[in-house]
Amino acid sequence: MPDNAQPIVTVLYPEQYEQAAVALGRAFINDPTFKPILPDINEPIARAEHLADLFRVMLAIERRHGQPAFGVIEGGRVMGAAITEGIAHPTTIGFMMASVPQMPRLVRAIGWGGIIRAMNMFSVLAENHPPEPHLYLQVLGVDPDFQGKRLGGALLDRLKLEAAMRPDIAGVYLETATEANVAYYSGKGYQVLSEIFPLGVRIWRMFQRKH
Secondary structure, X not given: OOOOOOOOEEEOOHHHHHHHHHHHHHHOOOOHHHOOOOOOOOOHHHHHHHHHHHHHHHHHHHHHOOOOEEEEEEOOEEEEEEEXXXXXXXXXXXHXXXXXXXXXXXXXXXXXXXXXXXXXXXXXXXXXXXXXXXXXXXXXXXXXXXXXXXXXXXXXHHHHHHHHXXXXXXXXXXXXXXXXXXXXXXXXXXXXEEEEOHHHOOEEEEEEEOO
């Protein structure tokens, strides 16, 4: 992609989820959110592979719930992706039920202990969503080989546009466990609502309200 080109964000089709999962696995190798879920695998390549399996499961579950994923693609390759949810966020029980067909892959990815810790994390996050109807940016990541090319900003702009086109939506909500991201998201119009500490991880809750 030329340096001055505007990244183009598109809805991902299921056949593109494999590349999206690989890109997200590489993007989240060092993310604090996943440290307690997958604490015993530190070698970068192995960690990226386990995280990619986790994202394969997440994408499959969100597909089953009819929730969209977005991506930036060049040359047929998914370079960055965002897993999102509309107003009808799956409940913890709904998420667990949707996880059943994916259980072998989920066990392979993070083990039974990781599953318990992940469900604990998911439950706390789900309980702390804003009360207003909102779009939820569950995951956003860019393959490290393509970071610094405004791909993340393009994905955020797409979510802002999605919210703007819906009068029933108050804005876009996300969480981040990376302190440097707080300033980045603030520059995109997100405001910090509070901090929470699921599994001992410091997480900032952020909301971009429509104006």
